[in-house]
Amino acid sequence: MLYSMQKRAFQELLEKYQDYATNPAAEPPERTRKKLEEDNTDYYVILLGKKEIGGIRVWHSEGVCRISPLYLLPEYQGRGYAQKAICLAEQNYPKKTCWKLETIQEEAKLCHLYEKLGYRKTGQKSKVQPGFTLIEYEKQQ
Secondary structure, three states, X not given: OHHHXXXXXXXXXXXXXXXOOOOHHHOOHHHHHHHHHOOXXXXXXXXXXXXXXXXXXXXXXXXXXXXXXXXXXXXHOOXXXXXXXXXXXXXXXXXXXXXXXXXXXXXXXXXXXXXXXXXXXEEEEEXXXXXXXXXXXXXXX
């Protein structure tokens, strides 16, 4: 179920940017399964009542957490559920002082979400292709 939700959630961005190297919708199921089994990884299903509407993976090490990926099914995007999921994830790791994530620089709504939650651009960028840049965000607590 997680894999199919991930594919659906990222499909629109895959079609828009044709990024088959980094987009989670293009990720083979084995890769997703390996991420779930990694040490220092916790995976949470985002629920609305009893309905599974998305997921968030938190990779954690000494003092640092990284969100990768965070997703919601398309029909639940833009309703504040991602913001709530991030806040709940952060509460689960009160001793972690630094949170990191990457997002698409050209997607203003995604950048706005993270900035609204206190994440700041680190200056680290990775140009995947013309018109598509991954940018790193960080939040100190």
